Amino acid sequence: MTGTVVVTGTDTGVGKTVFSAALAVALGARYWKPVQSGLEDGGDAAAVAALGVPADRVLPEAYRLATPCSPHRAAELDGVEIDVKRLTPPVAPGPLVVEGAGGALVPVTRRILYADLFERWGHPVVMVARTELGTINHSLLTLEALHARRVPVLGVAFVGDPNEDSEATIAALGGAKRLGRLPRLGRLAPKVLHAAFADHFRIGDFR
Template sequence: MSTLVITGTGTGVGKTVFAAGLAAALRASYWKPVQAGLEEATDTETVSALTNCRVLPERYRLRLPASPHLAAEDLGLTIDLDALSLPQTDGLLIVEGAGGVMVPLNRQSFYLDLFTRWQAPVILVALTALGTINHTALSLAALRRAGCPVLGVVFNGPPEPEVEQSIVDICDTRHLGRLDPLPELSRPALLEAFKAIDLDTIRKAP
């Protein structure tokens, strides 16, 4: 295993926090290839602040906080999937997508198309909130239909054991753990929360 891809069921589900914790736990490098929105702290900056891991620069830094294809068009650009090949690193690389699986990178391609090219194991981050069964099932179905290797699902939010187990059973996927809501976004709080993540299974990813 040289690369792990972190995607989510949508925006704001906790991908960046999970990616930061995973990079710290596995002593991996971190890369977010496309950043849309620069006014607040970027995801790369957040990961850098929470970990001591190596962070790679984004391939596209887009000012507008919008879907990547719109943020690129705002600058007169078109995101080129050929420019988003996985970088070579020493050791494990954690790659974070933007939003969900079907977020468009340009008018023809989605993040799903990029994940299909890469063929790296994918971890899906999902909330435990109402509606998550539908969002998670749709995301897993899209990934599998495209031939992406799915390692499992990480949940984010208060415990909902029946909902979490329903997703595992109905979608035939692995439960890789759940992150409790953090009292504060800090390195110690994140390391404590990560005790609930199944790192042994993640380390054994092909």
């Protein structure tokens, strides 16, 4: 595979970074987060490196912002003006996994949402969703926003305990492929994560 896959989610903390790390390792891909908001723990780039993505495959962010909030507001607090031209996914040899921030409708600036960037880029998107209560509404709204912009959606990757009805309902009503589900892991270590990904997803679905 030589293409780019974009990972978005239904909300903050849904599991995008963990999934992105697993996907990047499985594809032998590079990883890129366009805008990092919040630097106390080193950010998501540090997290994916700790989860097994080789350091030389973790590309530097276009913007690193101090406050852990929506990029548009974090930039304002830092006195930074985000230039969306800098947010075009870099051309890299081999596959690239790009991780958004929060959900698909998170503002990047006062005028541009992440979903608008996805529309401009035209790369296939994987939506990461919880399996907990409330996921049907959040997932269908996210898929509707992506479909309205004609963003190509590869499918939905669930994270959490199994919920057969919710997962099937989201895929059917949202018109999206059900890619698999990453289960809760008692220990979030690289080997454990990558074994779980291999057990619950088909890598061919991402190529």
